[in-house]
Amino acid sequence: MYEILLKQDLVPNIHLLKIAAPNVAKKAQPGQFVIIRIDERGERIPLTIADWDREEGSVIIVFMEVGTTTHRLALLGTGDSIADFIGPLGLPSHIEKFGTVVCVAGGFAVATIVPIARALKVKGNKVISIMGARSRDLLFWEDELGSVSDQLIVTTDDGSYARKGVVTEPLKELLESGEKIDRVIAIGPSIMMKFCAKTTEPFGVKTIVSLNPIMVDGTGMCGCCRVSVGGVTKFVCVDGPEFDGHQVDWDLLFARQRIYLDEEKLSLERWQSQSGIHP
Amino acid sequence: MAKLNLNRVSMPRQAPGLRARNFNEVALGYSLEQAQAEAGRCIQCPKHPCIDGCPVEIDIPGFIKAVRDGDMPEAVRILKDKNSLPGICGRVCPQETQCEATCVLAKKGAPIAIGRLERYVADWERANMELVNSPKIKPKPTGKRVAVVGSGPAGLTAAADLAKLGHSVTIFEALHVAGGVLMYGIPEFRLPKDIVQAEVDYVASLGVRIELDTVVGKTISVDDLLNSGYQAVFLGPGAGAPMFLNIPGENLNGIYSANEFLTRVNLMKAYRFPEYDTPVKIGQRVGVVGGGNVAMDAARCALRLGAEEVYIIYRRSEVEMPARREELENAREEGIQFKLLTNPKRYIGNDQNWLVGMECYEMELGEPDASGRRRPIAIPGSEFIIKVDMAVAALGTRPNPIIPSTTDGLDTTRWGTIVADEVIGKTTKPAVWAGGDIVTGAATVISAMGAGKRAAASIDEYLRG
Numbered sequence: 001m002y003e004i005l006l007k008q009d010l011v012p013n014i015h016l017l018k019i020a021a022p023n024v025a026k027k028a029q030p031g032q033f034v035i036i037r038i039d040e041r042g043e044r045i046p047l048t049i050a051d052w053d054r055e056e057g058s059v060i061i062v063f064m065e066v067g068t069t070t071h072r073l074a075l076l077g078t079g080d081s082i083a084d085f086i087g088p089l090g091l092p093s094h095i096e097k098f099g100t101v102v103c104v105a106g107g108f109a110v111a112t113i114v115p116i117a118r119a120l121k122v123k124g125n126k127v128i129s130i131m132g133a134r135s136r137d138l139l140f141w142e143d144e145l146g147s148v149s150d151q152l153i154v155t156t157d158d159g160s161y162a163r164k165g166v167v168t169e170p171l172k173e174l175l176e177s178g179e180k181i182d183r184v185i186a187i188g189p190s191i192m193m194k195f196c197a198k199t200t201e202p203f204g205v206k207t208i209v210s211l212n213p214i215m216v217d218g219t220g221m222c223g224c225c226r227v228s229v230g231g232v233t234k235f236v237c238v239d240g241p242e243f244d245g246h247q248v249d250w251d252l253l254f255a256r257q258r259i260y261l262d263e264e265k266l267s268l269e270r271w272q273s274q275s276g277i278h279p
Numbered sequence: 280m281a282k283l284n285l286n287r288v289s290m291p292r293q294a295p296g297l298r299a300r301n302f303n304e305v306a307l308g309y310s311l312e313q314a315q316a317e318a319g320r321c322i323q324c325p326k327h328p329c330i331d332g333c334p335v336e337i338d339i340p341g342f343i344k345a346v347r348d349g350d351m352p353e354a355v356r357i358l359k360d361k362n363s364l365p366g367i368c369g370r371v372c373p374q375e376t377q378c379e380a381t382c383v384l385a386k387k388g389a390p391i392a393i394g395r396l397e398r399y400v401a402d403w404e405r406a407n408m409e410l411v412n413s414p415k416i417k418p419k420p421t422g423k424r425v426a427v428v429g430s431g432p433a434g435l436t437a438a439a440d441l442a443k444l445g446h447s448v449t450i451f452e453a454l455h456v457a458g459g460v461l462m463y464g465i466p467e468f469r470l471p472k473d474i475v476q477a478e479v480d481y482v483a484s485l486g487v488r489i490e491l492d493t494v495v496g497k498t499i500s501v502d503d504l505l506n507s508g509y510q511a512v513f514l515g516p517g518a519g520a521p522m523f524l525n526i527p528g529e530n531l532n533g534i535y536s537a538n539e540f541l542t543r544v545n546l547m548k549a550y551r552f553p554e555y556d557t558p559v560k561i562g563q564r565v566g567v568v569g570g571g572n573v574a575m576d577a578a579r580c581a582l583r584l585g586a587e588e589v590y591i592i593y594r595r596s597e598v599e600m601p602a603r604r605e606e607l608e609n610a611r612e613e614g615i616q617f618k619l620l621t622n623p624k625r626y627i628g629n630d631q632n633w634l635v636g637m638e639c640y641e642m643e644l645g646e647p648d649a650s651g652r653r654r655p656i657a658i659p660g661s662e663f664i665i666k667v668d669m670a671v672a673a674l675g676t677r678p679n680p681i682i683p684s685t686t687d688g689l690d691t692t693r694w695g696t697i698v699a700d701e702v703i704g705k706t707t708k709p710a711v712w713a714g715g716d717i718v719t720g721a722a723t724v725i726s727a728m729g730a731g732k733r734a735a736a737s738i739d740e741y742l743r744g
Contacts, residue, residue, distance in 0.1 A: 023493065023498050023499060024498060027497065027498060027499075037455055041548075041554065041555045041556055042556050043547065043556035043557045044455075044547070044557070068556055069556060083455065084455040084491075084492050085492065086453070086455070086492045086493075086494060086498070087494075087497065087498065088497060088498070089494065089497055216539060216542055216543060216547070216557075217453070217454065217542065219453055219494055219497075219519070219679065219681065220519065220520050220679050220680075220681065221463075221519040221520065221521070221538055221542070221679065222521065222536060222538045222539035222542050223521045223523070223535075223536040223538065223539055224535075224539045226530055227530075228530060233523070233525075233529070233530060238679075238680075238681065251632075252530055252632065255532060255631065255632030256530070256532060256632070258532075259532045259533075259560065260558050260560070263552065263553070263558035263560075264558075266553055267552070267553045267556060267558070270553050
């Protein structure tokens with residue numbers, strides 16, 4: 001069992017858990033993920049690692065309530081435990097001195113991008129970060145991302161805070177500004193990553209995305225997470241999760257993410273009616 | 280000399296119509312009377328060729344004699360002296376090509392049903408724990424520590440043997456339960472999970488520690504293990520990576536690797552969705568590509584989960600199928616349809632990326648290839664379409680590269696298997712042994728157990744050095 005050392009509600013449907021997992025903490029690198037399972041009947045789901053403390057032996061994950069597992073996870077609190085916490089999985093982010101790097105985070109992925117931006121900054125890159133959310137009450141970690149960036153641009157879809165619009169708009173302006181951008185790293189909902197990649201493509205700027213397909217084991221055993229990158233089938237769990245966004249077959253990714261929509265809905269409704277928790 | 284009794288006692292099984300819709304075990308096991316009748320057929324020949332046919336060298340005539348005499352605790356003792364996993368082996372070993380093939384009565388067409396008797400003894404022990412109560416003689420601790428990577432058949436066997444020799448053993452397992460392929464791969468109806476768990480518990484009872492959720496190569500490296508007080512490491516991680524056909528359309532929704540499909544069903548218990556959270560899709564018409572035991576397992580799972588038509592699609596003919604005859608017959612009886620000399624050319628999808636069909640070639644057999652089997656050749660212009668809305672690729676597995684790619688000094692072959700001594704499993708890296716599918720490529724439970732056993736003996740010799 002893995003104890004929850006701290007639970008924080010970052011915004012109403014996005015939560016942070018600090019988990020006691022010394023072995024995972026010891027090896028964690030930016031860009032990697034864990035597989036968690038709440039209990040005996042639970043599903044194995046991947047969650048990216050947001051931070052870690054090797055001294056304390058703890059790992060931080062941030063997740064949004066989407067399906068049964070994340071809704072159940074949201075009900076746990078400090079002192080509770082989960083059955084399984086496996087990692088760190090996947091390949092770490094490729095970190096070196098590129099020059100100027102734009103880090104783009106959509107929604108709760110700001111938590112994933114902070115350690116990557118930090119590592120890039122430590123390597124001597126100029127880091128320009130863009131973070132976006134639907135509205136002001138869904139924004140979190142603005143200061144955290146700001147503290148590891150040379151420049152931070154915030155957007156909200158509805159204009160309730162900072163700049164109104166979506167993240168691709170400031171991204172495009174940066175590319176057009178004439179400043180030499182050496183690399184873009186875009187992490188967030190698949191549709192946002194696709195449009196970031198589409199935005200940078202005409203400028204020929206290498207754009208890294210972190211894919212989030214359905215997984216089971218997370219160690220290359222099942223092939224559930226296969227995607228097509230540059231026409232070649234890759235397993236996100238062992239070959240990724242980061243890939244060249246210009247090479248990803250996005251439509252295939254979207255389609256494969258929808259395989260279990262019916263079952264996910266049934267499972268969530270069943271859990272909500274049994275637990276007496278209604279949306 | 281008494282007349283030879285050639286009436287092999289048949290195994291009671293669930294009726295095909297009934298079992299095709301449930302996950303309960305197909306073979307029901309002998310009664311005491313049946314076991315003793317079968318054991319009574321053994322002529323106790325002095326040359327005991329059956330032992331030579333057993334990769335772990337069980338004293339087969341010895342335990343059979345004990346069954347015949349009704350001394351079950353003695354039968355248990357003899358079995359477990361060589362084999363820590365008899366309930367598993369009694370069910371999934373291909374005895375027909377091993378001990379039973381070398382039995383002197385095999386020449387008369389009626390070898391002793393050694394596997395069924397082994398299963399009987401193992402099941403008797405589980406039901407009568409209190410009667411066995413073997414006062415466990417604790418081995419003298421050697422003070423040596425061994426790390427075993429993987430808790431499948433190779434790892435469990437190596438760990439049990441090393442613990443019996445007095446070494447302190449820790450198994451590191453990537454998944455959330457121990458047992459490896461015995462848990463995630465082989466279905467409940469062929470190998471009930473409580474039997475696997477009981478035999479894992481037995482190994483733990485010998486003093487073996489089991490660390491779950493630990494992906495060696497990710498959570499901890501082989502060198503970390505060697506640097507943290509383990510004097511030797513045994514690698515038995517299996518050949519966990521699935522193979523696909525690499526034909527167009529293979530990433531359509533509804534196409535699974537056998538590993539994924541069986542893991543969802545067996546390990547994650549998707550057959551009990553939504554009571555368990557993990558779902559699995561089941562088509563109405565399911566095509567399973569492949570001809571091995573795993574293909575039979577996947578086809579029979581799909582049928583039990585409610586598929587209307589299930590096809591085994593295999594590029595050669597029935598005689599070349601690597602599946603056990605018994606499993607093939609079980610599958611056929613249950614209504615699995617065989618489309619032989621058939622090979623997919625491409626998968627066909629609809630505009631939502633869902634599988635709707637498989638275009639296949641008719642095949643013919645040419646000259647024998649490297650495997651000794653006749654090479655299948657596509658007949659030009661023979662393409663035809665099979666309507667399927669789900670497919671499973673049961674084409675075998677290859678080694679998972681996580682351990683070799685994170686371990687310096689561990690040589691691999693061009694197939695990704697770890698280079699190791701054929702007999703003792705010593706690798707090119709000091710203090711590291713390997714065995715099972717990671718060395719041989721996908722093979723059987725018992726051959727992995729044999730490799731675990733021989734490596735354990737070699738490790739013991741090294742540690743006592």
